[in-house]
Amino acid sequence: MRGGAQAHLQECDDGHLYVVKFRNNPQHQRILVNEWIASSLLAYLQISTPEIALVNISAEFLARNPQAYIESHTRRIAIEPGQHFGSRFPGNPSENMIYDFIPDVLLPKVVNRNEFLGAMVLDKWTGNVDMRQAIFRRSEKPRGYLASMIDQGYAFGGPQWKFLDSPLYGLYFRPSVYENAESWDDFQPWLNRVVRFPRDVLDQARSEVPPEWILGEEALLDSLLEKLLSRCKRVPDLIDDLLHADVNPFLGWLPPHAA
Numbered sequence: 541m542r543g544g545a546q547a548h549l550q551e552c553d554d555g556h557l558y559v560v561k562f563r564n565n566p567q568h569q570r571i572l573v574n575e576w577i578a579s580s581l582l583a584y585l586q587i588s589t590p591e592i593a594l595v596n597i598s599a600e601f602l603a604r605n606p607q608a609y610i611e612s613h614t615r616r617i618a619i620e621p622g623q624h625f626g627s628r629f630p631g632n633p634s635e636n637m638i639y640d641f642i643p644d645v646l647l648p649k650v651v652n653r654n655e656f657l658g659a660m661v662l663d664k665w666t667g668n669v670d671m672r673q674a675i676f677r678r679s680e681k682p683r684g685y686l687a688s689m690i691d692q693g694y695a696f697g698g699p700q701w702k703f704l705d706s707p708l709y710g711l712y713f714r715p716s717v718y719e720n721a722e723s724w725d726d727f728q729p730w731l732n733r734v735v736r737f738p739r740d741v742l743d744q745a746r747s748e749v750p751p752e753w754i755l756g757e758e759a760l761l762d763s764l765l766e767k768l769l770s771r772c773k774r775v776p777d778l779i780d781d782l783l784h785a786d787v788n789p790f791l792g793w794l795p796p797h798a799a
Contacts, residue, residue, distance in 0.1 A: 545571060545693060546610050549629060552595060557633070558626035560595050561693070562619050563753065566610065568699030572625040572753050573761065578666050578692035579627070580745035585730050587658040589689045594750060595626035623750045627690060630677055639676045642685060647716050649684040650676065656717040658730035659689045663710030664778040665734050665771055667703035670694035672712040701764050703771065705778060707785035715789040722793045727779065737772045 541547040545565040551557050563569050575592070582589040599621040602608060610617040630638060647653065659672055673691035678684075697704045712718075720726065742765055754761050783790060 543691070548608060549633070550595065550608075550626075552593075552626070557629035558593060558595055559590075559629055559690075560597075561625045561627075562597075562610065563622060563624055564610065564617065564620050566612065567693060569753060570696075570699045570701060570757075571693040573749055574695045574698070575625045575627070575692050576749055577742075577745050577765070578662065578668075578695040580748075581666065581741075582659070582662055582689055582692070584741050585658055585662060585733050587655050587662065587689055587730065588652055588687060590630060591628040593626040593628065594623045594748075596623050597621055622752060630675075630688065636677060639685075640674075642676050644714065644716060646685065647714060650687050650717070651679050651682050651684040652687055653717055654720065654726070655687060655689070656712055657721055657727050659712075660710065660718075660779065661727055661730040661734055661775055663695070664705075664782075665775045666692075666695035666768065667697055667705060668692070668695045668710035669697055669704055669706075670710070672710055674712065696764060696768075701760065703767065705781075707782040708787065711782075711789060715791065718789045719791040721790045724776070726793075731775065734772055734775050737769070739769060742769065 541549055541559055545561045545567045547559045547561045547565075549557055550560050561572055561575060563572060565571060579589055579592045583592075597608075597619065602619055602621060608619055610619060630636065642650075656672070656674075659674075662668075663672060670691070670693070672689070674687045674689050676685045676687055679686040696702070724731070746761070746765060749761075782788070783793070788794070
């Protein structure tokens with residue numbers, strides 16, 4: 541698969557395909573933790589995102605599949621056996637067309653385009669320092685395209701595990717997905733769900749992180765998640781910073797002083 545983490549598309553014994561990021565990926569092992577926690581939060585917020593799973597890769601599987609490896613300049617790095625992060629692929633790539641890009645003329649046909657505002661709430665809260673990533677597939681009822689939010693690896697500042705806030709972090713690169721935003725009401729119900737976020741949801745996601753992903757960093761992760769909880773009520777301010785930034789992506793919503 542494309543991307544710096546060098547994920548692989550693998551069929552698992554449940555019969556489904558998963559985009560798998562490995563523990564020893566080039567970006568950092570923390571990327572898997574970020575993916576697991578942030579994807580769990582997206583699911584809680586009821587924003588479309590692929591189902592996630594722990595994918596166990598055995599030494600026997602790797603021995604039978606030498607094409608599974610990580611590239612580093614001129615050498616190959618073996619994948620470590622154990623549990624890795626899996627994001628379920630929507631369907632079968634030989635039968636279902638999945639798009640990581642659709643032209644501007646088709647973006648109004650994305651039936652859940654408002655969920656990009658929900659993803660912004662999540663990305664500002666978790667300090668995503670990457671662009672918002674999404675994939676699209678055809679939808680019949682209603683007819684159009686359905687967006688699904690993917691690639692949360694650079695939440696929490698990526699491998700830095702720091703909240704590095706900037707107005708332009710975490711935005712989708714096509715601002716037309718935000719053009720229907722005209723007030724704070726358009727960020728609901730996601731904004732209220734974060735402001736009133738229940739701690740037990742985060743505790744559950746933390747409990748599901750495999751111990752080998754955070755060996756020696758347990759206390760650091762716990763501290764990071766405490767800081768995340770302390771940011772819940774700051775999310776409106778982080779969005780307001782974007783509203784007043786030099787580049788305002790909300791084409792239909794101007795700050796009060798510019799109205």
